Amino acid sequence: MALKKLVAGNWKMHGLSSDLAEISTIAEAARAYPSVDVALCVPAILIERAARAVPGFAIGGQDVHQEAKGAHTGCTSAQMLLDAGAALTIVGHSERRDAQRESDAEVQAKAEAALGCGLNVILCVGESLEIREGGKAVDTVLAQLDGSIPPQPPEEAELAIAYEPIWAIGTGKIPTADEIAEMHAAIRGRLVERYIAPGSGVRILYGGSVKASNAGEIFSIPDVDGALVGGASLRADDFMPIVAAAAAVEA
Ligand code: PEP
Numbered sequence: 001m002a003l004k005k006l007v008a009g010n011w012k013m014h015g016l017s018s019d020l021a022e023i024s025t026i027a028e029a030a031r032a033y034p035s036v037d038v039a040l041c042v043p044a045i046l047i048e049r050a051a052r053a054v055p056g057f058a059i060g061g062q063d064v065h066q067e068a069k070g071a072h073t074g075c076t077s078a079q080m081l082l083d084a085g086a087a088l089t090i091v092g093h094s095e096r097r098d099a100q101r102e103s104d105a106e107v108q109a110k111a112e113a114a115l116g117c118g119l120n121v122i123l124c125v126g127e128s129l130e131i132r133e134g135g136k137a138v139d140t141v142l143a144q145l146d147g148s149i150p151p152q153p154p155e156e157a158e159l160a161i162a163y164e165p166i167w168a169i170g171t172g173k174i175p176t177a178d179e180i181a182e183m184h185a186a187i188r189g190r191l192v193e194r195y196i197a198p199g200s201g202v203r204i205l206y207g208g209s210v211k212a213s214n215a216g217e218i219f220s221i222p223d224v225d226g227a228l229v230g231g232a233s234l235r236a237d238d239f240m241p242i243v244a245a246a247a248a249v250e251a
Contacts, residue, residue: 003203005219005246006160006226008039008122009233010062010090010207015046020053025236027054033247037226040233041090041122044076051085060088063096064119066109078114088120088158090228092148094166097124104147115154122160122205122228123148125187129167137165137179138186145190153198160203161187162228168208170230177221180206184223212241219249 009026023040030038039058042050051059065075081089091114092107111121125144127137141163149159163183168174175183184204191199206218207228218224226246232238 002250003201003225004035004037005250006037006039006203006205007239007243007246008041008060008088008090008162008205008226008228009239010093010228010230011040011042011046011234012062012095012230013043014234015043017046017049019234020046020049022234022236023050023059024053026239027057029236029240030057030243033243035250036243036246038243039088041088044081044084047081047086048084058087058120059085060090060120060122061086062090062093064089064091064110064114066106066113068113078117078119081114082117082119086119088122089114090122090124090162092124094124094126094164094169098166104144107148108150111148111159112150115150115157115159118157120158120160121154122162124162124164124207124228126162126164126166126169126208129165132165132167132175138183141183142186142190145187146194149191149194153195153202158203160205160226161191162205162207163187164207164228170209172209174209174214174218177217180218180224181221184221188223210242212238212245215242215245216248219246 041060061081091110127140131140203225205226205228210227211232
């Protein structure tokens with residue numbers, strides 16, 4: 001079953017009010033590609049202004065706290081993201097798993113909190129170069145997936161998985177098409193095992209150095225249902241050709 005492709009940008013810690021115009025440019029350009037879902041996950045402080053600037057376009061957060069409220073200095077709850085106008089959030093990005101020492105259990109709690117209040121979730125998994133070179137990439141990613149996804153298929157909102165090999169993020173290196181195909185097939189298999197029929201409807205995105213020049217090939221790999229894009233999502237000139245490549249594969 002071919003799923004509608006989702007191309008989501010992760011702006012990480014980039015973006016000031018002067019960049020709202022770029023968000024508007026991307027949202028406007030995305031209207032030409034109704035066969036692709038397009039989203040931008042921006043810094044928390046920009047969400048409200050971005051959502052107001054581009055009504056109807058999906059603006060997301062990059063992380064969420066698992067509690068609804070409380071003594072968690074510097075954190076943002078799912079309700080707060082929703083209240084600011086977000087439609088989705090990333091959870092479990094490798095930069096947070098690494099720098100903030102987020103465990104699978106924490107990522108799972110964050111995903112459940114977000115989905116439970118109606119926010120769509122992009123949940124990231126991915127292996128280090130050492131693990132890939134040691135031949136343990138698939139086992140490691142499936143273990144991460146097992147520990148991070150909600151026990152039951154979500155009903156309140158959409159869960160998508162982003163396979164992001166850590167060594168491909170921001171490096172210009174990407175796995176071979178066969179390696180991506182193998183990993184996405186393994187993730188699909190595990191989702192169907194865990195969620196039965198709904199497992200085949202979960203979109204599996206690839207992330208890691210996606211750009212205009214490689215997007216077409218990546219999107220044509222079976223079970224690649226879109227992309228999570230970092231650096232190349234900051235400028236419409238770089239991002240929109242990736243969206244166009246997703247639309248071309250859909251056509
Ligand atoms: C990311 O960090 O989610 C990412 C995919 O980054 P980049 O596209 O820059 O490799």
